[in-house]
Amino acid sequence: MSDRITTGTPASAMLTDLFRRMTPAVGELGERFAAHGHELALVGGSVRDVFLGRTGNDLDLTTDAPPERVLEIVRGWADSIWTIGIEFGTVGVRKGRWMLEITTYRSESYDPKSRKPDVVYGTSLHEDLSRRDFAVNAMAVRLPVGDSVDLVDPFDGLADLAAKRLRTPGPPERSFDDDPLRMLRAARFVSQLGFTVAPETFTAMKEMAERIEIVSAERIQAELDKLICGRHPRAGLTLLVESGLARIVLPELPKLRLEIDEHHRHKDVYEHTLTVLEQAIAQEENGPDRVLRWAALMHDVGKPKTRRLEPGGRVSFHHHEVVGAQMTRKRLTALKFPKDVVADVSRLVELHLRFHGYGTGEWTDSAVRRYVRDAGHLLERLHKLTRADCTTRNKRKAQALQRAYDHLEERIARLAEEEELAKIRPELDGNEIQRILGIGPGPTVGKAYKFLLDMRLDRGVIGKEAATEALLKWAEENGIR
Incomplete structure (x- = not known):
């Protein structure tokens, strides 16, 4: 479906404002492609984000021109060009402050035993849109824009945006078979955008979860990282667990559902973990802190392996922080996270229980110094993680823990002022x-x-x-x- 957007409507105002800001860069580019006999359209997330009020300087475009032809058209016009994605049909261009990715119409799918997509170039905009992940990303605006905006929306993506719904352009089984990563992308969009997944889409995710095994660790890591750094990570993680995807990509998480927390018997460790994640996020000051969020998510993953039944029906998890740190290091390494992220997250998991030996202030100054020394550059994050780890409903107990940690931070501040604690070195080099x-x-x-x-x-x-x-x-x- 291709619609001329009526002047004066909210959709028209949003698109008109976008193209006003993109002029002359995108307008000139559209004219260059037309002059060379090729189509060009703004597409996918770039169109979706216009209606969500999330536009930035990175834009996605699609064309019927093959990559080599795209290079010919943009040479002499673009400020810079990069071809790192050209084997997948994508040419990158910078023009002023705009970063443009121009991709040839395509249709890609996975061989059942392959980790890499087979890229086949398409012949029409409609065909290109039909192979995209979700209907909200299967909209386009033809360029150049004249007196009115030509919105191409063959799969009712605008309606899905209004409903905050994720639905595939065609049968979800075919879409997820073509690119299994789309199942993780659904969970990521749930986290980032606050959307819900259409029932038929969720059913396909459950039935095809094991298909995700053919996707490379790097691509999985990228989606999980975006998910956990989204605005609604609990919702995205819940979808991963309920669909069965977490069992394959992050198996430590669903295993927590079976364990009862020894401090909070009315909650299982899974629910406790999601609450800790939310409470850690509430303490962020400058946007998402991926290290803090991953540490909150992984802080108790050692409990299933260390669970012991004690006399009187008590449950213990001795040394679960040490085991959890080892498991965290192994999982994040397998997901190809940067070494510094692996080291920082696993260290926070290892240290997250240290404070519970503080009591009501029994630590000596020596113990406080060691706490600071062991935390190193992670001290502020450890403060936040430790505070987030208190999820008890007992107000008196929660207040006591809060006062104790306030006292510890006051002692750290005093010692830091007296001794430059963060720079502790022996007095002899x-x-x-x-x-x-x-x-x-x-x-x-x-x-x-x-x-x-x-x-x-x-x-x-x-x-x-x-x-x-x-x-x-x-x-x-x-x-x-």
């Missing part, structure tokens, strides 16, 4: 250790450094003279001098 002990570089220097650092944490600042005396005594006791 490696060169001084070698000079005092009369030794050269080697493992003994490292052992001496560790001794001095532990002493610094235990006793605070004692001065170089006292540190030298302690070092000499330690060396004598260990047969080094």
Whole structure:
């Protein structure tokens, strides 16, 4: 269906405003393609986001021109061109502040045993739209725009946008068979946009969940990361679990549904985890914090493996933070996350229970220093994760935990002011250790450094003279001098 959008309607105002801001870049490009005998249209998420009020500077376009022809048309006009996606029919272009991806009409599908799509170029805009993931992304606007806007919406995507509904252009089984990643993309859009999935789409997701196994870890990771950083991650994660997709891409999550939290027997660990995630998000200050969110999601994944029934019907999960950190590291590595993200998330999982030894303030200053030292650059995130981990309905207990953590943060701030806690170092450096002990570089220097650092944490600042005396005594006791 191709409709001329009536002037004065909300849809017309939105599209007109977009094209006013895109002029002259996109207008010129449309004219160049037309002059060379080719079609060009704004397409997919770029059109959808106009109606959602989410437009940015990145635009998707589609054309009947093959990639080599696209290169000919944009050369001499674009400020820069990149061809990293040309094997899939995509040419990237920058013009001023606009970043444009121009993709040849195509139809792609997966061989049942392949992890990569087979790309076949299409011949019409309608055919191209029919192979897109969801009807809300299967709309286009023909370029160049004249006196009126020509919206191409053959699958009623505008109606789905109004209903906040995700529905495939054709049979969902065919769509998910062509590209199984679309099932994860559905969960991602639920998280990002607050949409719901049409019943027939959800049924197909459940029936075809195992098809996701052919998709590469990198593509799965990208979708999961966008999902967890969305505005409604609980809804997206719930869809993953209920459809059976989580069992394959993030199996630690559905396994939590079977375990009862020893502190909150009225909740299972799965519900507790989603609540912790939401409470962590509520503390974010500058947009989504992927490390904090992943740590909140994974913080209790070690519980199923460490669950033990104790006398009196009590359930324990001893050392689940250590086991959980190992499981987190393994899962995120398998999903090809960057090494620094893997390290930070698993470290937060490992540390998330440390505070519970604090009681009502029994920690010594030495213990507080070690807490800060072990958290390192993750200290602020650890504060947020620890506070988020309190999901008890007992108001008195919750208030007591809040007061205890407030007290700990006050002590950290005081010690930081007194001792520059974040920059804790031994009072003697490696060169001084070698000079005092009369030794050269080697493992003994490292052992001496560790001794001095532990002493610094235990006793605070004692001065170089006292540190030298302690070092000499330690060396004598260990047969080094």
